Amino acid sequence: xxxxxxxxxxxxxxxxxxxxxxxxxxxxxxxxxxxxxxxxxxxxxxxxxxxxxxxxxxxxxxxxxxxxxxxxxxxxxxxxxxxxxxxxxxxxxxxxxxxxxxxxxxxxxxxxxxxxxxxxxxxxxxxxxxxxxxxxxxxxxxxxxxxxxxxxxxxxxxxxxxxxxxxxxxx
Amino acid sequence: xxxxxxxxxxxxxxxxxxxxxxxxxxxxxxxxxxxxxxxxxxxxxxxxxxxxxxxxxxxxxxxxxxxxxxxxxxxxxxxxxxxxxxxxxxxxxxxxxxxxxxxxxxxxxxxxxxxxxxxxxxxxxxxxxxxxxxxxxxxxxxxxxxxxxxxxxxxxxxxxxxxxxxxxxxxxxxxxxxxxxxxxxxxxxxxxxxxxxxxxxxxxxxxxxxxxxxxxxxxxxxxxxxxxxxxxxxxxxxxxxxxxxxxxxxxxxxxxxxxxxxxxxxxxxxxxxxxxxxxxxxxxxxxxxxxxxxxxxxxxxxxxxxxxxxxxxxxxxxxxxxxxxxxxxxxxxxxxxxxxxxxxxxxxxxxxxxxxxxxxxxxxxxxxxxxxxxxxxxxxxxxxxxxxxxxxxxxxxxxx
Numbered sequence: 001x002x003x004x005x006x007x008x009x010x011x012x013x014x015x016x017x018x019x020x021x022x023x024x025x026x027x028x029x030x031x032x033x034x035x036x037x038x039x040x041x042x043x044x045x046x047x048x049x050x051x052x053x054x055x056x057x058x059x060x061x062x063x064x065x066x067x068x069x070x071x072x073x074x075x076x077x078x079x080x081x082x083x084x085x086x087x088x089x090x091x092x093x094x095x096x097x098x099x100x101x102x103x104x105x106x107x108x109x110x111x112x113x114x115x116x117x118x119x120x121x122x123x124x125x126x127x128x129x130x131x132x133x134x135x136x137x138x139x140x141x142x143x144x145x146x147x148x149x150x151x152x153x154x155x156x157x158x159x160x161x162x163x164x165x166x167x168x169x170x171x
Numbered sequence: 172x173x174x175x176x177x178x179x180x181x182x183x184x185x186x187x188x189x190x191x192x193x194x195x196x197x198x199x200x201x202x203x204x205x206x207x208x209x210x211x212x213x214x215x216x217x218x219x220x221x222x223x224x225x226x227x228x229x230x231x232x233x234x235x236x237x238x239x240x241x242x243x244x245x246x247x248x249x250x251x252x253x254x255x256x257x258x259x260x261x262x263x264x265x266x267x268x269x270x271x272x273x274x275x276x277x278x279x280x281x282x283x284x285x286x287x288x289x290x291x292x293x294x295x296x297x298x299x300x301x302x303x304x305x306x307x308x309x310x311x312x313x314x315x316x317x318x319x320x321x322x323x324x325x326x327x328x329x330x331x332x333x334x335x336x337x338x339x340x341x342x343x344x345x346x347x348x349x350x351x352x353x354x355x356x357x358x359x360x361x362x363x364x365x366x367x368x369x370x371x372x373x374x375x376x377x378x379x380x381x382x383x384x385x386x387x388x389x390x391x392x393x394x395x396x397x398x399x400x401x402x403x404x405x406x407x408x409x410x411x412x413x414x415x416x417x418x419x420x421x422x423x424x425x426x427x428x429x430x431x432x433x434x435x436x437x438x439x440x441x442x443x444x445x446x447x448x449x450x451x452x453x454x455x456x457x458x459x460x461x462x463x464x465x466x467x468x469x470x471x472x473x474x475x476x477x478x479x480x481x482x483x484x485x486x487x488x489x490x491x492x493x494x495x496x497x498x499x500x501x502x503x504x505x506x507x508x509x510x511x512x513x514x515x516x517x518x519x520x521x522x523x524x525x526x527x528x529x530x531x532x533x534x535x536x537x538x539x540x541x542x543x544x545x546x547x548x549x550x551x552x553x554x555x556x557x558x559x560x561x562x563x564x565x566x567x568x569x570x571x
Contacts, residue, residue, distance in 0.1 A: 006202065006203060006204035006210075006221070007199075007202040007203055007204075009203060009204075009221045009224035009225045009228070010224055010225075010228050010378060012199055012202060012203035012225045012228075012229075013203075013224060013225040013226070013227065013228020013229045013231075013232065014228055014229075014232055015195075015199050015229075016196070016199045016200075016203070016225060016228075016229035016232075017228060017229035017230065017231065017232025017233045017236070018232060018233075018236070019192065019195045019196055019199065020229060020232075020233040021232065021233045021236035021237065021240075022192075023192050024173075024174070024233070024237060024246070024251060025173040025174065025175070025240060025245070025246055026173065026174065026175045026176060026180060026188055027174055027175070027176045027180075027185060027188060027189075027192075027567065028173070028174030028176055028250050028251045028252060028566075028567035029174075029251070029252040029567045030233075030252065031192070031196055031280075032280075033278070033279035033280035033283065034279040034300065034304075036283075037279060037297070037300050037301055037304055038304050040301065041301060041304040041305050041308060042308075045305070045308070056308070056309070056311070057311055057312060057315070058307070058308040058309075058311035059308065072186075074185065074186065074189045075189070077186045077187075077189035077190050077193065078189040078190070078192055078193035078196070079193060079283055080190060080193060081189065081190040081191060081192060081193015081194040081195075081196065081197060082193045082194070082196055082197030082200070082280065082283050082284055082287070083193075083197060083283060083284075083286075083287040084190075084193070084194050084197065084287075085193060085194035085195060085196060085197025085198035085199075085200075085201070086197035086198065086200060086201040086206060086283070086284040086285075086287035086288055087197075087287045087288060088194070088198060089197070089198045089199075089201035089202050089288075090201055090206070090287065090288030090289070093201075093202070095201070095206070095288050096288050096289055097288070097289050098289040098291060099289060099290060099291060100290075100291040100292050101207060101208060101209065101290055101291075101292050102292065103209075111292050112292070112295055114274050114275055114276065115275050115276070115277075115292045115293075115295035115296040115299055116275075116295055116296075116298065116299040116302070117271075117274050117275065117299065118270075118271045118272070118273075118274035118275015118276060118277070118296060118299060119271065119275050119277070119282065119295065119296035119297065119298065119299020119300040119301075119302070119303060120271070120299045120300065120302045120303035120306065121267050121268070121270050121271030121274065121275070121303060122267075122268050122271030122272065122275060122277075122278060122279060122296075122299075122300050122303060123271075123279070123299065123300030123301065123302065123303025123304045123306075123307070124267060124271075124303035124304070124306055124307050125263075125264045125265065125266070125267030125268035125269075125270075125271055125303070126264065126268060126279060126300070126303075126304075127264070127303070127304055127307035127308075128260045128263060128264030128267065128307065128314060128317070128318060129260055129261050129263075129264020129265050129267075129268060130254065130255065130257065130260065130261070130264070131254060132268065132278055132279045132280065133226075133268070133278040133279070133280060133281075134278075134279070134280040135254070136254055136261075136265075137226075138226065138229060138230055138233075139233075139252075139254065140254045141230035141233070141234060142230060142233035142234050142236075142237055143234075143237055143248075143251055143252070143253050143254070143327070144234060144237075144327045144328045144329060144336070144339065144340075145253045145254040145255075145256065145325070145326075145327060145328070146256045146323065146326045146327060146328045146330075146331045147254045147255055147256030147257060147258075147261045147323070147326075148254040149328050150256065150258065150261040150262060150265065151254075151261045151262075151264065151265040151268075152265070153265070154261065154262050154263075154264070154265020154266050154268070154269065155265045155266075155268045155269045155272065155278075156214075156269065157265075157266075157269065158265060158266035158267070158268065158269020158270055158272075159214075159215050159269035159270070159272040159273050160215055160269075161266075161269070162269060162270045162273050162274075163212075163215035163216060163273045165273075166273045166274055167216065169273075169274070169276075170209075170212050170216060170276070171216050171218070
């Protein structure tokens with residue numbers, strides 16, 4: 001069976017905007033993603049070396065800010081939902097398939113290295129910038145946060161600035 | 172009045188909400204095509220601007236929605252999480268994320284979405300971001316100075332730029348619509364053929380028109396706070412407004428009688444309020460009246476709400492604001508607390524009264540002048556023992 005076509009981007013944007021608006025109305029906060037990864041990291045470190053989380057400042061500040069188990073976090077539940085929602089969407093649109101996607105001009109090895117390095121940079125940057133494309137840029141734009149909009153400009157501006165140097169990876 | 176958490180929806184139920192929000196979020200991301208890095212990075216090489224279209228449309232819809240909800244009093248914006256601004260970490264963090272985007276081909280949300288439908292590169296990206304967070308956590312002392320530099324607080328962009336919220340929303344919408352047009356032209360040029368999905372001209376002219384109407388609607392939704400505060404500062408407007416008055420004797424009688432259906436809203440300064448707190452009174456500022464606490468108090472059924480201050484003008488301003496905000500059973504104290512002190516608290520009989528009504532009134536006032544100070548003192552001790560009655564709701568902690 002063929003894959004179903006993607007949704008019209010403006011329609012998808014409208015739905016996404018409404019989801020974000022309803023989320024803000026109900027919970028008083030926007031969407032997010034990297035925060036869930038942070039919770040997972042803190043939980044892992046806590047399990048592997050419990051003593052480390054009480055003496056390293058990053059983890060101490062985290063538990064002061066959040067309290068309780070790091071996995072009992074709104075964003076962790078939200079990301080569990082994302083996995084379910086994306087899976088359902090993939091299922092009904094015939095897009096469920098194990099696949100390592102890379103440009104025909106590039107190789108699987110390069111793609112794997114790029115994904116690790118790119119992921120690490122994004123994870124690191126999202127900590128420094130207090131949020132990623134969802135939590136800082138999109139949700140920040142919805143509430144017109146100065147910091148969120150600066151981060152948004154820096155993410156997309158940075159990506160355009162660096163795009164030329166990594167064009168071989170994609171085109 | 173939103174946010175519904177934690178009053179209407181408890182903190183535990185909020186986790187269930189999170190799962191449903193996530194399902195909708197993940198579903199739309201996948202349907203929009205955010206589950207493939209080819210489509211995501213297309214934005215940076217000009218062959219596919221889907222990300223820009225979805226992202227900007229979503230941002231605009233949510234932004235105008237938040238402005239409208241705030242305008243209609245459906246959402247207390249002072250409780251909504253506004254991402255705090257730390258200038259340098261926002262810029263440097265953003266640039267690093269941009270670099271990660273063009274190397275890795277995903278961002279955290281889209282990588283989880285793509286991993287869910289089996290994209291192996293996305294799963295590796297998620298692992299990579301796990302590593303990135305760990306590096307940040309372990310090296311935190313090294314980055315802490317940068318992380319915490321230039322804290323501007325929970326500022327909003329129109330405040331930073333010194334323009335009205337409406338104007339900023341309008342300009343941003345215009346920029347977005349311009350970007351939609353321009354990127355479609357670029358995309359067609361780079362791909363050498365028009366995108367078949369966008370060949371319906373009337374539809375897109377229609378959509379552009381709709382977006383422009385939406386942009387202009389921002390001006391019809393001025394920040395409610397500012398426009399209402401300007402209105403009540405106009406004394407003609409306030410004086411022409413019908414608000415019920417309660418006289419000093421009636422207020423005193425209600426307090427002495429310990430009438431549970433009377434709520435006193437005190438508009439004086441904290442210092443004056445602390446010096447003399449009327450039983451069952453709550454102190455609010457004009458700003459507070461826009462907030463959720465005031466909403467909770469003023470919408471309790473079968474209560475009379477009396478606004479008090481030293482002078483009547485201050486009381487009427489607050490009472491008019493409360494009525495404009497849609498609250499009912501609003502009264503102001505005739506003559507203000509100055510009159511109340513003179514007629515009740517410090518009442519001394521000078522004449523015996525010429526008719527029965529005056530005689531009764533004076534008798535009541537003499538009694539009230541004895542009882543009220545005791546009640547005020549008792550209330551003060553009771554409050555000191557139990558702490559403040561109303562806890563101020565805190566801004567939601569959110570963020571990534």
